[in-house]
Amino acid sequence: MEDDSWVPPAVLVAVDLVIFTLRESRLQVLLVERGIDPFRGALALPGGFLAHPEEDLLDTAHRELAEEAGFAADQLHLEQLGVYGTPGRDPRGRVVSVAYLAITPRLPEPVAGTDASDAWWIPTDRALSPDTRLAFDHRRIVADGVERARTKLEHSALATAFCAPLFTISELQEVYEAVWGVRLDPRNFYRKVQSVDGFIEPAGPVRKTENGRPARLFRPGPRQSLHPPMNRPPATERTPS
Amino acid sequence: MEDDSWVPPAVLVAVDLVIFTLRESRLQVLLVERGIDPFRGALALPGGFLAHPEEDLLDTAHRELAEEAGFAADQLHLEQLGVYGTPGRDPRGRVVSVAYLAITPRLPEPVAGTDASDAWWIPTDRALSPDTRLAFDHRRIVADGVERARTKLEHSALATAFCAPLFTISELQEVYEAVWGVRLDPRNFYRKVQSVDGFIEPAGPVRKTENGRPARLFRPGPRQSLHPPMNRPPATERTPS
DNA sequence: GTAGCTTCCTGTCAAACTGACAGGAAGTGC
């Protein structure tokens, strides 16, 4: 500060994406196999550096989302997760990475026509298990993403981002059960979810078939924050069998 | 990506601090008057660039905290708030700023012996009012900080960070009332706050005098997350007279 | 000392919410 000729140091800024979806009733995250060093062969979050010095961070996230996973901007939830800038987290040099949390409904095909062709949906509990090797500090970032999703489910309408535009109440319950790793009583869930003011609203008299009695369809309501919040049961912390 | 000679762009990384405290029963934020262009004379959050290319972000935050406000590392709560990297937010060039949220108990002297001598505690509602000119996008950052504090008060023990090591229940209530901008019933607050498991614990038979009947003292409990959460009343959104 | 003031703390009560559970409604396949 005292030295007028002092110039602040410049660092590389990257964007990493934690993309969540629900598949086979489990919370899964999109990971790519790295084709280059460092961490060649390890799994990593999709992401990359700013394309040019004036690219907005959110634009970078959207661009990577399209390039690496083929997602259009408007079909998913996207929010900032945090910054990860510990020196030494990237062996190539100082890289500050901005992590974004993206949530998408289950898509017809896993990952189609992507730039990084070696991309897979991995259940989060497997991604976080000790014997899965993740590049950089991406294990921590995934863990933070899971934690964020868990708490946001309590007092925001985030769960609907996992669902198609129209969904049934049991589909919504499936989201809560998968992310929280708990079983919920369908009847109490049914009552609760409809009593929270602008959470979900009925979508016409339309119905839908599968196996049993047809279920009513709902769409996301206007409310983003839930009052009163959804009640997370005292953590059995076991994935529902 | 296709061009092997492509080099990712480097940008400047700064750290900004949203430092909250409680003074005169109001939530206040520490702002400094800028002595240099751009935004000379406007109010801004304390902060600065990385001192050297290998400085950790959290270290930068602690260093600025000490330099600009004279706070030691261990006497306050510090957490990451978010990243602000819109191109054009700093007229001098591309700057990506990492905002940290700091919370400190009320201190004997406002701001003593600081580097930036023109620092003041400003009530947040005044800082956010239209006729206060804040530098850069700091208005947005302060607003995000307030919002973060409000929601974290609901389901974390953050409120105790505003208090001295030992505090009374009414002091704790004062925090909730100031940050939420609501009046709470002391009797219900008293009951609720003690029923939440590890939130606060009694600190000896010690007492303390002021004006009326002496109050029992408490210290922060081990629990960081509150189950069940504190209940935020349906937003009158008026500061308590 | 007592009256009057302050703030702190305990207790009560009705309304609302929660968790556990019974059982009927509306589809499917056989």
Place this chain on the structure above:
DNA sequence: GCACTTCCTGTCAGTTTGACAGGAAGCTAC
């Protein structure tokens, strides 16, 4: 038709919430 599925409505006891009464324990004024 029957068995089986899932969806939806209801009941009921235990807990939590919000509103409020009133006593306890300090201070100051007289």
